Amino acid sequence: MTTEAIGETPAQPAGPARGLRGLLTRNPVVLKELRGRMRGPRAFIVLTAYLLLMSAFVTLLYAIYVASTNSVYNGASSQVVGKFVFGAVVGIELLLVCFIAPAFTAAAISGERERQTYDLLRTTLLTASALVFGKLASALSYILLLLIAAFPLQSLAFLLGGVSPQEVIIATLLLVATAYLFGTSGVFFSSLMRRTLGSTVLTYAFALLATLGLPLVLIALLPLTSMLFNNAPPGPALETILIYGVGFLIASNPIATAVVTEVLLVTEQTAFYFPLPISNGVTLPLVSPWAPFLLFCLVAGTLMTIASILAVRRAET
């Protein structure tokens, strides 16, 4: 009889999933989200379309290269093209991450509220951190899948040459860090907002600010600085502040970070430290922006994750 069978179910739980590893591996939310995302033909179609588009793009670039070797210039070395293909693929992936990471996470918590399953989850023994980590991990793992799937295309650049392992590692780190930053921002806004619409607007506003905000700031500052420089040469103190200020702005922007890192690699032959002499003869110690950018993503993303957990943990008042 069923009554007895129910009565026999173990009342004592298997022990809460402790630690970060437990939060990720023994997390029912991860399983549920991935199961939902991979169900049916949709996941397959998305992945196929994505790879087809990327391949078409790389083929186009390659065709341009082949055509250019027969052209009047005839000087385009395969190394330059290799760099170009690699940069283009990474650039597209970066844009993709900026669009997809918010889309995958902006409904993470608010979607549960709208589906009216949030209250159900909160009355189970599922902890706030398990819910937040589960949502984040499942979104990030899908993005990681997209990045890994495009890896063969990236390595086409190796055939052409001109791309160092250093560049590949830095590019991968940048992509993952960007996905983490925008993924956590989506979870964060969805834990604050009641509605997915509001959360989506805020998440994309954040993503736009982080990617396009820097050029806008620079455009706004340009007249100001030129005015300063025209009237009187800036003092070394002001110059130092300006350089570090612009440096911080660059290191908070994934696109600027990628571009400046690559430029430094080509012009200064460095991926880490480089000295910059200023007008009074002093050299300023500077680092390639990818390292501070990773730090920025790690800190900002982790702070937003903690804030999301606190928002979920708090009982409604």
Added chain:
Amino acid sequence: MPAIIETHNLTKRYGALAAVNELSLQVDEGAIYGFVGPNGAGKTTTMRMLTTLLQPTSGQAFVSGCSITRDPRGVRRAIGYMPDFFGVYDDMKVWEYLDFFAACYEIPEATRAGLINDLLELVDLSHRRDDMVDTLSRGMKQRLCLARTLAHDPRVLILDEPASGLDPRARIEIRELLLELSRMGKTIFFSTHILADVAEICTQVGIIEAGRLVAQGSLADMQRRLRPHRRLHITLLGHLPEAHAALVARPGVMEVRQTVVNGEPRPDEAAEAVGQVGADGPASAKTLEVDFTGDDAAVSALLRELVGRGLPVLRFTESVHDLEDVFMHATQGIVS
């Protein structure tokens, strides 16, 4: 009997509105407690506080010995909660839905498969195991949600309007299920508008209105307390005014009303009655409703008086107060 749910002056304020106001109730272990009240009385708010979803403004409550504010995890372990909406994922199969929530209750994977089969059998959904949740009918979803609340074998079930929006058959099925769960030793605390459910299955009733508990106790208790008088129905073949006068003159008679059929005055009959009062009309029967305080001997004496005066009494009955009376009497319509 020990109380498994108790609230002490539990209060929830939204600005000036006290949604739940100094509520103190006790639910006995093993009880089926019907929590009744008009719309907006504060039932859902009370339940959301008991399930640790909502922070009370003041007051305290304990579920299975755990404080809802200091030990929410202990409370969550002890309760199964079904809100007044479904809360189902549209991209999930029935068994996946139960599997997910069982996992959320930290039930080890090895025992989950068997558990899901048992739960589905209990709520009679075994044949829909592999269907998508959103293809289920309303009644089936309701039963699936009930199965979900049982995943971790909780001691207390807190169910917000488990029978709302169901057809009579589905409602009876839910009612049977609740009785079955009660036999399994679970305490059931549920809110409802359907008084028939309360009368049929509840061992305890609490009536809430405008955030206040206006009455609590067993059903019989409540009927005695809220309606201390008895109600007699006297059907006569005629001579209504004389009967009316005779009744009003008797001690213990509180009120005499005329012709209420099936609890609602029929317009045609009412018109007829007005036209015929005072005249010896045709031999159509009329009923007087009498609110009366007195023991059985007094009721008997009342009947003797009527017959002794030669009044044509056709029927003489006493109605048992139904819960609807109790409810209407207890709730004065403070919530409009």
